[in-house]
Amino acid sequence: MxxxxxxxxxxxxxxxxxxxxxxxxxxxxxxMHMTFFWGKNAEILFDGWPGYDHLGMYVLALAVVFFLALIVEWLSHCNILRQTSASDRSASAGLLQTLMYAVRIGLAYLVMLAVMSFNAGVFLVAIAGHGIGFFLFGSRAFNKQSVSSGKPSDLPPMNCC
Structure with a gap:
């Protein structure tokens, strides 16, 4: 009809x-699904990927989404740039920080687009990737700095609070 x-x-x-x-x-x-669904027959990020009736490719797609979310969290909490007063204000440090920000936002948008496949498995691994990434890189469990040192990450936080 x-x-x-x-x-x-x-x-x-x-x-x-x-x-x-x-x-x-x-x-x-x-x-295209417009509600959450379970199953391995989904298109995630690219046309025809992971394909239909390919459990191995579906698991690979879930792993890719998980690691993308994990990398987003790592970039949100990493301290790659050296903490020196002269380099904090240099143009090259600003360009590197801008590049890292653009990569983080691009990866976050890829995770968002993957979740928009409405596949429940993709949704769960995206949440797991962000959650485990935050636990490893942003929580106090593995934070080597004291809370009073106050050195922020290289990039602004992704939350709006």
Whole structure:
């Protein structure tokens, strides 16, 4: 049934095509979910990735999303730039800090786009990656600095508080 240009549940055969069943199967895989769903048949970040009925590729996609979220947290709490008064104000330090910020935001947007696949597994590994990343790099559990030292990370925090 055609509802405003969108096909629901069935696909029309392409003009001149004698194989309407193959076209229907191809159309079914291109359907975008608008609610959370469970399963390995999803498209995450790229067209056709991880593919359909490929459990190994789905697990790899989940691992990629997890590590992207972990790297976002690492970049949010890392102290790569040296703490010297002269280099804190130099143009090269500012450019490096800007580059790190752009990479962090780009990776955060990739994680967000992956979550927009509405796959519940992707959602859970994104949360796990951010949570474990914060535990390792941002919490007091592994923080080697004293709380009173007050040296912030190289980049501003990603929260709005």
């Amino acid at each position: 055609n509802d405003g240009g969108h096909m629901h549940g069935m696909a029309a055969a392409a003009p001149g095509s004698s194989n309407g069943t193959m076209n229907m199967m191809h159309r079914r895989h291109m359907m």
